Amino acid sequence: MTQVSQLLQPDELQSIANLNLFARQAVEGAISGAHRSPHKGFSIEFAQHREYVQGDDTRRVDWKVFGKTDRYYIREYEEETSLRATLLVDCSGSMDYAREGSISKCQYAMKLAACIAQIIIRQSDSVGMVTFDDQIRSFIPPRSSTSHLRLLYQEMIESRPGGETDLANIFQKLMPRLQRRGMVFIFTDGFSDQRALLQSLSHFRQASHEVVLFHILDPDEIEFPFSAWTKFENLEMFGQFRTLDPASFRVAYLDNLRQFREALKTGCQRHRIDLVPMSTAEPITDALARCLRQRQLTA
């Protein structure tokens, strides 16, 4: 539990105790769970009727319908299955930014991922994790055991942000490794080629994954509150910097940021991806509760 306390405080754990995560679309699973399965079978929940074809099991014929219509119809049922979630955490250099006295975006993303992993494991669903910068740093396949949660936490604690970002390339590389459809949670600031990012996210959708993108920004990045002459050093590229007067720059920067966020929002809507804008100034549990309640409402 040492690892848990390093990531999540007791009050945070308490806050997420009553939160549940539901998949909004059908997921594939090996065991029975709380989430819908695309596989029709002999189960409790009725799905639909279809006409009998040669080879169908005669035990599945609905004789009541036959009595009414004088035709053979087969009853189909929805099988409920367990959720299979993968947490993709951006550990690039830009995620290391933190306002003075605050936690970095990467730390915030890890805590958020830890909360979601807690919830998923508690629901007996399986969760895996991928950390990356411009390369995949670690890949932990989804499991549902409590001991697996410890493995995830250890990875979360040990991960240190650094390196450049290439989200599109990473997601393309990940696609073949996420074999079964499920949920993909992405924690990133999205500071990458936006067009390529959205294109690669669409691949997740084409593979029938449900994608939730947590777009995490620091309040400084949102407000750009600098006033004195400032040297901005690139966190992802050593030696690259820009020295400028932020006061005269602020309006144009904020306008660019607004355009950037709007483009991301539009792209996510087009690909039916859940975009959750987050600020590291917002308490994690509040942000997560807001997000999950929103999902329940729109489910």
Next chain:
Amino acid sequence: MNFLNILLVGGVAAGAIPIIVHLISRSKPREVRWGAMHLIELTLQKQQRRLRIENWLLLLLRICIPVFLALCMARPVLTGAAALWNDAKTSLVVVLDNSYSQDFQATGGTNFENAQKQAADLVAGLQRGSDVSVVMMSGTNSPLYDSGVFNTKRVAEDLKALEAGYGKAEVPSALDVASAISRSMSHAQREVIVISDFQRISWSAEEATLRQRAAERLGAAEIAPRLTLFHTGAEGRENVCVETVSFSPRVLGMNQTLQVRATLRNYGERGHDSLKVVCRVDGKVAHTTQIPLEAGQKRQVLFTHQFDSAGSHVVEVSTDADSLKADNTFRVSIPVWERVPVLVVDGDPSPNRIGERN
């Protein structure tokens, strides 16, 4: 261009403050390790040229503000340009010659009357809001007003009330007084106009250096007034004056004979064959005589007179040789005693009075 408060022009140096602040702040920029560099790069790409121009303009504006304030506080004046437009307000000092010579009777009045008229015309021609002062050239050189007067109508009235005939004109000191007044006046366009008949006695060659220095002092002012010499009236080429009047005896009793000896001098260029000299006692003509007086000649005239009453009597010797009246007349006051006490001294000199014993 000049400045009324030249010391505050030093405030222009405050224009360097934004540059210094800029350099100091630039030399030690705050360092921030930043994630969203692509947003900064994107903004720079779009805005760099505009931002550079804006920054230069902003710096220029920041420099201009203290410079402008300093210049405003220094009260700049466009002395050269002011004369280009006719409606410029003017600070005018009229230096008016009120010496004896100005009393010369010329066509249309005395020289001084003409000078008054010209001064009044100058004052009347000033733009509304102009200020005026008047300095007299003879006497104490005291100005009519302590400072510039904006009420030009009042000045015109005061000019009318002035009189000439106050000895010799003191040109250098009058210019100094005009210079001092001009410095305290309000407008950028400043003028000192000297109205005089420029008689040699007042504008002598001996005083030329003093006048030149006074004019230089006038021109050395922060806002140097424009000095204009304005000739007025006619020059009296004929001048006979009654220089002195002496009389004897010094103690005069009733019915005693008084001898009045007047000295006349012809300063003019023309001689007189029979110059009429009149002796008036208490305003009444008592004696008249005629004398020849050549150009440059000095001559005495003797009158005798007996007073039949005691008291103070005025004896006036005058001639009407020329139009310059001020020196044509000489007056003396003579006390006449009813009884003249006589002290008779007889015998050896003694400190005791007569009748007293040793």
